[in-house]
Amino acid sequence: MSQDNKKVTTETTGHVWDEDLQELNNPLPRWWIWGFYITFAFALIYWLFYPAWPIANTYTKGVPGLNNVTYVATKVDGTQETKTTHWNMRSKLMVEMNELHKEQKPYFDKVAGKSFEDVSKDAELMQFVNSAGKTLFSDNCAPCHQAGGQGKVKFAPNLTDDYWQYGGTYENIQTTIVGGRHGVMPAFKAILSDAELTEVSHYVLSLSGEPHNAAAAKLGDAIFHGDKAGCYACHGVEAKGNIAMGSANLTDKIWLWPDVLGAKTPEAKLGEVKTLIYGGMDKGVMPVWETRLKPEQIKLLTVYVHDSLGGGK
Amino acid sequence: MPNNADKSLYQKHIPIVTRSVKGQFRTFKTAVMLLAYSVYFLLPWLPWQRVSAASQAILFDLTTRRFFIFDLIVYPQDIFWLAMLLFIAAALLFFVTGLVGRAWCGYFCFQTLWSDLFIQIEHLIQGERPARLRLKKQDWNLEKVFKISASHALMILVSLWTAITFACYFSYAPSFVTDFFSGTGTSGGYFAVLVLTVLTYMAGGVAREQICLYACPYARFQGVMYEADTLAVTYDIKRGEGLKGRTIPIQGLKTHEERVAAGHGDCIDCGFCVQVCPTGIDIRNGLQYQCISCGLCIDACDNIMDSVGYPRGLIRYDSERNMASETPHAPKVMWKRFKVIGYAGALLLMTSVLFYNIGTRSDTEVNVQQVRQPLFVLLSDGRVRNRYQIHIVNKTETEQTYQVTVKHIPKDALDMGNIPEITVRAGKALAVNAKINLSYELAEKTHEFEFEITQVSTGEKMELETSFNSPREHD
Structure with a gap:
């Protein structure tokens, strides 16, 4: 502070350091400190109601009865039980979840009370199907079918395309979710020779216009329709598959088990098909959902898969 | 420092008892108050x-997320208007403060208005400043109990009605008030009214200038403007x-000329400027952070100057530069300054942008979002499918x-599923699924296309440009 500026009128505490360094006194208003003491009282009240002090491996839970939270919990087997605990973040969350489920219920009821077609025609209800379906799908279906329902070659079918091994109507899709599926193709290594395997593979590739050897395919045609291999028994005489047993349509562009589209060269494509016929396939397993999801959830998922993922027929 | 040992670190609150005053600033303040309260x-x-909501001119409907302001309906999508409004409010504050100081604080601030009203309630029931001071000092008797409790009861009543009115902006007023007093209102409504009543009473009836001195950030930063x-x-x-300082008008120092001759100034040290001040400061100590520039000391001083026959304006609106000048001119608003013009420009610009924006708002808001998981789907016949979600907001008052x-x-190529036409209720939004299927050859060539959304009733068309993905970009 310069020497000539002596007009400072602010009160000082009287403390002086280094000859002229003074401490100004701008006292807090007294009510301010009362506010501070009120926070002490607030803390005491808080301890009565909420978990507060950690003690060894437990903690104070507040006065019993003052802060009870009651909620309905759903157990793994689907049964519900009412629980009452002291206030904590989890019980509070459960209460909120209960409330949200209660809010959701009218919409689920609406879905349950309408036919599939009527649900899909109701733009407002479809909005609920889109959002609730996305959550249900992410929780239950996405591990195999992927988050967007795009599936994964050699693992789980794509639900966004227009091909359905077990049928793409609402009823077909519902049946699939309710009861699960188990797709099997026998191995032909003991039945067909290596040359025959190659020939029938050429024939399979020819069905959907993939690169193939026409002469070999002709021979393969005979094997496909012959009784030795009996491919037509499952895949049909026209090789268009059979939704009743889940046999694949070999004439379209969609491949699930042999990665024909992913293979770059004709040799690789042939190898993919041949390997599958050689060794068969026993991985097409979809679990049963009837025991894990409620009927209205399955119905909503059916509409979600059919219309929102968009592959339904 | 032994002589300071008894000094408290905390300051006891000395209640400010103001004297009422008449004058141009008081009249202006009263006019502003009447107008503001009438509107509020x-x-x-x-x-x-109104078709789709309660018939109330101003209604901030939080449950349906729509603000009704006469014929304007504000949707959550219009949130940027709030940003503009806040900018305008800030620029206006900077502009006005740069010109005439803390005019907001002195004449328009809610804290000032409600404190002023509550002081007038005290004046009405307890009398003028000397009577109120006497009442404060006297022992508790029937008169004191009656006057103090009556004035506080009236303040609490005003606070209650202030709170109820505030809640009425968020709810249909007639039914809110009926429900409130018949005991059938919502718990949220009662809670809001309780909190607002307590806060209004505490801020205007008890804390008063303490809010301006210790709580208000605007009071602090207006100083730098x-x-x-x-x-x-x-x-x-x-x-x-x-030359010799202020003094009371004793014999021989009564007229202006006598005082000038004796070397005394025009201030007769009557103390009225201090008594009328709602923040309890002495303006004669210069500009202070406590001063909310309400102008009441100007009125008080002018009245005294009139009564002793000296010219008015001993306390007045004037600038620091003019005060220090050797040749002062009459006080006037100095607006030809870079800062002031800059704020005015910003204010004008943003106000016109806001009005333009509100004026040109469409009744329908549409946007499209591409489903990105997966980016495209190969169909069994070799076609390529992309999926989209189209979001439509109907901002009209009818379905x-x-x-x-x-x-x-x-x-x-467009497949809307089972929803060929989309019906959106008044004030609602809806998202629908859309699929686009293109042959492989066309898909390879198509990078972008447009959705066209037509409002059937008016024929108004809205175009949404979006992109199309196919294997070409990913191989």
């Missing part, structure tokens, strides 16, 4: 013809103090139907 208390009761040319409530120290078509790609 009556506006929620103004009816307005003062410039040398800013008009502020100022005591003319040269004229008031003269509207919309049709979706496509441009730049074949019409039949």
